[in-house]
Amino acid sequence: xxxxxxxxxxxxxxxxxxxxxxxxxxxxxxxxxxxxxxxxxxxxxxxxxxxxxxxxxxxxxxxxxxxxxxxxxxxxxxxxxxxxxxxxxxxxxxxxxxxxxxxxxxxxxxxxxxxxxxxxxxxxxxxxxxxxxxxxxxxxxxxxxxxxxxxxxxxxxxxxxxxxxxxxxxxxxxxxxxxxxxxxxxxxxxxxxxxxxxxxxxxxxxxxxxxxxxxxxxxxxxxxxxxxxxxxxxxxxxxxxxxxxxxxxxxxxxxxxxxxxxxxxxxxxxxxxxxxxxxxxxxxxxxxxxxxxxxxxxxxxxxxxxxxxxxxxxxxxxxxxxxxxxxxxxxxxxxxxxxxxxxxxxxxxxxxxxxxxxxxxxxxxxxxxxxxxxxxxxxxxxxxxxxxxxxxxxxxxxxxxxxxxxxxxxxxxxxxxxxxxxxxxxxxxxxxxxxxxxxxxxxxxxxxxxxxxxxxxxxxxxxxxxxxxxxxxxxxxxxxxxxxxxxxxxxxxxxxxxxxxxxxxxxxxxxxxxxxxxxxxxxxxxxxxxxxxxxx
Amino acid sequence: xxxxxxxxxxxxxxxxxxxxxxxxxxxxxxxxxxxxxxxxxxxxxxxxxxxxxxxxxxxxxxxxxxxxxxxxxxxxxxxxxxxxxxxxxxxxxxxxxxxxxxxxxxxxxxxxxxxxxxxxxxxxxxxxxxxxxxxxxxxxxxxxxxxxxxxxxxxxxxxxxxxxxxxxxxxxxxxxxxxxxxxxxxxxxxxxxxxxxxxxxxxxxxxxxxxxxxxxxxxxxx
Numbered sequence: 001x002x003x004x005x006x007x008x009x010x011x012x013x014x015x016x017x018x019x020x021x022x023x024x025x026x027x028x029x030x031x032x033x034x035x036x037x038x039x040x041x042x043x044x045x046x047x048x049x050x051x052x053x054x055x056x057x058x059x060x061x062x063x064x065x066x067x068x069x070x071x072x073x074x075x076x077x078x079x080x081x082x083x084x085x086x087x088x089x090x091x092x093x094x095x096x097x098x099x100x101x102x103x104x105x106x107x108x109x110x111x112x113x114x115x116x117x118x119x120x121x122x123x124x125x126x127x128x129x130x131x132x133x134x135x136x137x138x139x140x141x142x143x144x145x146x147x148x149x150x151x152x153x154x155x156x157x158x159x160x161x162x163x164x165x166x167x168x169x170x171x172x173x174x175x176x177x178x179x180x181x182x183x184x185x186x187x188x189x190x191x192x193x194x195x196x197x198x199x200x201x202x203x204x205x206x207x208x209x210x211x212x213x214x215x216x217x218x219x220x221x222x223x224x225x226x227x228x229x230x231x232x233x234x235x236x237x238x239x240x241x242x243x244x245x246x247x248x249x250x251x252x253x254x255x256x257x258x259x260x261x262x263x264x265x266x267x268x269x270x271x272x273x274x275x276x277x278x279x280x281x282x283x284x285x286x287x288x289x290x291x292x293x294x295x296x297x298x299x300x301x302x303x304x305x306x307x308x309x310x311x312x313x314x315x316x317x318x319x320x321x322x323x324x325x326x327x328x329x330x331x332x333x334x335x336x337x338x339x340x341x342x343x344x345x346x347x348x349x350x351x352x353x354x355x356x357x358x359x360x361x362x363x364x365x366x367x368x369x370x371x372x373x374x375x376x377x378x379x380x381x382x383x384x385x386x387x388x389x390x391x392x393x394x395x396x397x398x399x400x401x402x403x404x405x406x407x408x409x410x411x412x413x414x415x416x417x418x419x420x421x422x423x424x425x426x427x428x429x430x431x432x433x434x435x436x437x438x439x440x441x442x443x444x445x446x447x448x449x450x451x452x453x454x455x456x457x458x459x460x461x462x463x464x465x466x467x468x469x470x471x472x473x474x475x476x477x478x479x480x481x482x483x484x485x486x487x488x489x490x491x492x493x494x495x496x497x498x499x500x501x502x503x504x505x506x507x508x509x510x511x512x513x514x515x516x517x518x519x520x521x522x523x524x525x526x527x528x529x530x531x532x533x534x535x536x
Numbered sequence: 537x538x539x540x541x542x543x544x545x546x547x548x549x550x551x552x553x554x555x556x557x558x559x560x561x562x563x564x565x566x567x568x569x570x571x572x573x574x575x576x577x578x579x580x581x582x583x584x585x586x587x588x589x590x591x592x593x594x595x596x597x598x599x600x601x602x603x604x605x606x607x608x609x610x611x612x613x614x615x616x617x618x619x620x621x622x623x624x625x626x627x628x629x630x631x632x633x634x635x636x637x638x639x640x641x642x643x644x645x646x647x648x649x650x651x652x653x654x655x656x657x658x659x660x661x662x663x664x665x666x667x668x669x670x671x672x673x674x675x676x677x678x679x680x681x682x683x684x685x686x687x688x689x690x691x692x693x694x695x696x697x698x699x700x701x702x703x704x705x706x707x708x709x710x711x712x713x714x715x716x717x718x719x720x721x722x723x724x725x726x727x728x729x730x731x732x733x734x735x736x737x738x739x740x741x742x743x744x745x746x747x748x749x750x751x752x753x754x755x756x757x758x
Contacts, residue, residue: 003731013639013650013651013652015607015609016652035645082546119685216684288697406626418566438600440597440601441603443601444595444597445601445614445617446590447561447562447595448590448593448594448595448615448618448674448676449587449588449589449590449593450614450617451587451617451618451622453622453625453626454617454618454620454622454625455617457626458603458606458610458613458614458625459614460618462605462606463603463605468604516713
């Protein structure tokens with residue numbers, strides 16, 4: 001063999017590890033180990049022996065839900081209330097988002113960063129608190145008014161939507177906008193003609209996504225007393241009427257399923273518009289239907305703006321505001337907040353670790369195979385996808401209520417409840433990532449005779465590891481917010497403290513706990529963002 | 537094809553060149569008839585037997601089969617996963633195994649100094665040479681090459697094909713290469729097969745053909 005390249009022998013190359021990635025990887029492993037160690041799984045009883053009898057009766061009722069005409073009527077009415085909250089909440093959120101996107105986008109401020117930073121900082125507060133927390137606070141200010149449900153969704157969603165809308169506008173290529181400015185158009189007109197058309201698809205798609213999430217949030221809000229399906233569920237639960245519980249669970253799972261499927265169908269159509277000049281009739285229909293629903297919801301909930309500006313509301317707001325400041329700072333409370341925060345982090349870490357492991361294990365089954373498969377494999381795939389769909393159709397607090405039968409309160413029931421729900425979400429996302437991944441490296445390894453495990457390691461994992469970990473980190477940020485929610489129902493963590501403080505009207509303590517929650521979510525967001533950056 | 541033979545397959549895009557290679561390495565099932573590869577019919581083999589046959593057949597594509605996120609050393613090692621246990625394959629991703637062979641193979645394609653870089657940081661031509669190094673580590677008896685020189689400059693294309701030919705014939709095997717460049721086909725192969733719409737339209741020893749004749753053949757099929 002002739003030498004390929006006549007060169008002096010270069011020094012032997014050396015393997016240089018990416019220290020940053022190794023640090024993050026080992027850190028994540030240590031975090032999961034720490035969370036497991038603190039879960040109580042190895043240190044004491046976790047099962048609740050008293051609850052096993054109830055569990056039997058509860059599970060037995062699954063096959064004979066209450067189907068009496070009267071109760072079905074109640075459930076139908078509750079479903080409508082939930083839908084009305086969701087539609088109005090999401091509609092108001094999109095309105096707030098559209099108005100808020102102007103001061104939150106870089107385009108508006110140009111080189112002046114102060115105003116942009118202030119707006120972004122201001123949005124962090126409403127964003128950091130879960131809808132259920134807003135619901136709890138608003139109930140105390142407005143009483144049992146339908147505005148509670150609507151505002152509890154609209155305030156946090158509005159803040160998120162404003163941020164996302166602003167990002168969408170900022171990501172549009174500047175060419176057309178600059179050309180219009182250069183031609184003498186005002187900044188508003190230029191944005192209308194140069195930015196909005198390019199961003200319209202993304203904005204519409206995200207609005208529908210918010211509506212889809214709002215349905216789930218509206219169910220959850222019922223659990224903290226805002227009415228609707230969740231409220232009905234809580235009533236049946238506390239009176240131990242399992243047949244009714246199951247009817248409600250089926251209704252809310254169905255509602256969440258419909259929202260999930262319809263929302264995805266609409267968003268797919270936005271993402272892949274049909275050729276030709278005509279509007280997509282399905283899309284137009286969906287937009288009109290949502291607008292009509294909004295009008296109906298105002299009428300159905302008998303929503304009146306007067307309730308927001310009434311004398312009583314004003315007095316209540318003033319009283320709560322004066323009582324809530326300054327926050328409580330006594331040592332006992334701070335120690336309890338610290339312990340609960342640690343518990344919350346443990347819970348969220350365990351939930352995400354469980355969900356990620358499960359999602360990766362199921363990914364091969366959940367993804368539609370690239371090559372034609374046998375009937376057994378196809379049936380298994382459908383079964384897996386339907387199973388994941390059911391897991392995410394039931395909101396985490398409902399899972400928590402069920403798990404609290406068998407498990408003692410603490411880290412474990414909350415972590416499992418969130419983990420099961422997150423598995424439903426992550427399983428779908430990871431399955432989709434597998435479907436979209438390039439199959440050629442794996443096929444080439446198959447052609448070279450590599451066994452399946454090696455094919456997976458060298459062909460699939462390299463391309464998928466980054467996106468899957470990024471998804472898991474993003475879900476971690478979501479789970480930390482949801483941890484507060486399952487805590488409100490007694491599953492442990494910082495939510496327990498909040499529910500104790502609000503039910504005893506200890507407003508200074510409420511403020512302290514809220515500050516802790518916001519700090520916690522901001523900290524997790526920061527860590528998540530840094531870790532995702534290290535993955536790229 | 538006889539042992540020690542080097543065959544070039546020529547033809548326009550869509551003439552069936554890649555399908556032919558796919559049928560030979562067993563990744564495309566034949567719609568009619570059967571093939572015998574190294575004395576076996578891949579369609580009748582299952583599991584371990586099929587993998588053993590596939591390990592003896594080396595395919596090099598247009599570098600699209602490499603995992604861009606892995607370092608070069610792992611992509612080269614991927615050629616011999618058939619003979620590695622799963623544990624060894626996994627451990628190698630943490631601490632690369634058999635680096636001596638890998639560095640040797642990379643040195644023969646002129647990439648020894650890039651062994652530990654991420655594969656997607658390399659240029660198209662460099663990645664194609666990584667794919668060649670993978671084949672060198674696999675040491676197959678039958679070498680199937682799909683446009684192995686398409687992203688290489690003329691000098692490197694010559695060395696790449698010489699390398700492939702030597703790899704195959706040196707061990708009593710054979711080389712089957714799809715090529716777009718007629719001159720390259722005539723310089724490095726003993727026999728030329730031309731495909732038009734999936735059928736053999738030409739089968740002649742290379743010394744009986746001229747570059748002009750082959751260019752005419754491309755012209756006909758286009």
